[in-house]
Amino acid sequence: MQFLNKHQGIIEKVNELGSQRTPFFLFVDFLAEQVHLFLLDELVPALIQIDFPAFKTKGINVSTKKIELNKYPIDVIEYNTQFDIVKQHLHYGNSFLTNLTCETPIETTATLNEIYAASKSKYKINFKNEWVCFSPESFIKITGNKISSFPMKGTIDASLPDAEQQILEDKKEIAEHYTIVDLIRNDLSMVSTNVQVKKFRYIDKITTSDKTLLQVSSHIEGELPENFHEALGTILFSLLPAGSISGAPKKKTLDIIQEAENYQRGFYTGTAFYFDGTTIDSCVLIRFIEKKESDKGIQLVYKSGGGITIHSEAEKEYHELIDKIYVPCF
Numbered sequence: 001m002q003f004l005n006k007h008q009g010i011i012e013k014v015n016e017l018g019s020q021r022t023p024f025f026l027f028v029d030f031l032a033e034q035v036h037l038f039l040l041d042e043l044v045p046a047l048i049q050i051d052f053p054a055f056k057t058k059g060i061n062v063s064t065k066k067i068e069l070n071k072y073p074i075d076v077i078e079y080n081t082q083f084d085i086v087k088q089h090l091h092y093g094n095s096f097l098t099n100l101t102c103e104t105p106i107e108t109t110a111t112l113n114e115i116y117a118a119s120k121s122k123y124k125i126n127f128k129n130e131w132v133c134f135s136p137e138s139f140i141k142i143t144g145n146k147i148s149s150f151p152m153k154g155t156i157d158a159s160l161p162d163a164e165q166q167i168l169e170d171k172k173e174i175a176e177h178y179t180i181v182d183l184i185r186n187d188l189s190m191v192s193t194n195v196q197v198k199k200f201r202y203i204d205k206i207t208t209s210d211k212t213l214l215q216v217s218s219h220i221e222g223e224l225p226e227n228f229h230e231a232l233g234t235i236l237f238s239l240l241p242a243g244s245i246s247g248a249p250k251k252k253t254l255d256i257i258q259e260a261e262n263y264q265r266g267f268y269t270g271t272a273f274y275f276d277g278t279t280i281d282s283c284v285l286i287r288f289i290e291k292k293e294s295d296k297g298i299q300l301v302y303k304s305g306g307g308i309t310i311h312s313e314a315e316k317e318y319h320e321l322i323d324k325i326y327v328p329c330f
Helices: 008-020 076-092 112-118 163-169 171-189 228-238 250-260 314-323
Strands: 024-028 035-039 048-052 097-107 123-127 131-135 138-143 146-149 152-157 193-207 212-223 271-275 280-284 288-294 297-308
Touching: 008 024, 008 035, 008 228, 076 097, 076 250, 076 297, 076 314, 097 171, 097 250, 097 288, 097 314, 112 123, 112 131, 112 288, 131 280, 146 171, 152 163, 152 171, 152 314, 163 171, 163 193, 163 212, 171 193, 171 212, 228 280, 297 314
Parallel strands: none
Antiparallel strands: 024 035, 024 271, 048 123, 097 297, 123 131, 131 288, 138 146, 138 280, 146 212, 152 212, 193 212, 271 280, 288 297
16 A cells, blocks of 8 residues: 555556556556556557567567576675575564565676567566566456456476475475465455455476476455446555565565665566556566666676575575576577
8 A cells, every 4th residue: 555645646547547448558666666657559669568468569579599698696695694684574573474686697698689589478578678577477467357466486496306396395485375375365355355365386387598497376366346447556556566576564574675685676576567458467577687887887687586484594595596597588
């Protein structure tokens, strides 16, 4: 609810577009400090390229170019310092789950345009050649008067022995997933009724440029009022930021994230919404490469991270954030 007063004008505009059944794209960064709303005829493919399940900008060709990344991750000592801040808050009971992320400088011979064209994902965005995202994670979907969310929590290298069994039986991963599902249930209950967990902890397989990953998701669903389009903006902003990339309880955990992380996420872990005039599809902006100014000029950084619980081990979490630095190529 914290973002409702912050962006009242844009919320009222989205409510109006919902009432009029006017299609749009909405991009919101992690802290809702930057919000971009575009009608479909305002999207210029040369500036913003989008590939969603039900919408794709024209004139963008698929590429089979192999994308190679050199990673220069945060020093493990620096990561452990941030991890310890989060762990301390968890011990105090200030949070039950905190999503800790970092930015990793990368080198590649590919441009953002080439990375976008060569990547394969459920949701892809190349935003003004400033950042590119190839997200496997849906945020919410609205079809008819059903609203669904699909939090993704838990990642493992598929090549490990009994990888699927390992992650499904891991006590830390189970606790983390229960926490996030409970948070999303509470979030959906703010805007809908009859909220239910339709499917709990199922496996998605993601093929990257150098390995295959298994990720664990759940499906939660609620019922919206028949006239929900008239309050579409209010509904969407009530659910921000996404629980899977913040934590629980959300408000206090956002404070912990600001204390522990030594950079600004920007649009990373924000959300992108597509309204076709009837239904909503959206994604969490993860798997994210961004241009950044540095003393060496323009540098590419890859932003990644994971959920920390009281059972988390720093070494495992450190390797997970590195494992998530990849391009899922064709």
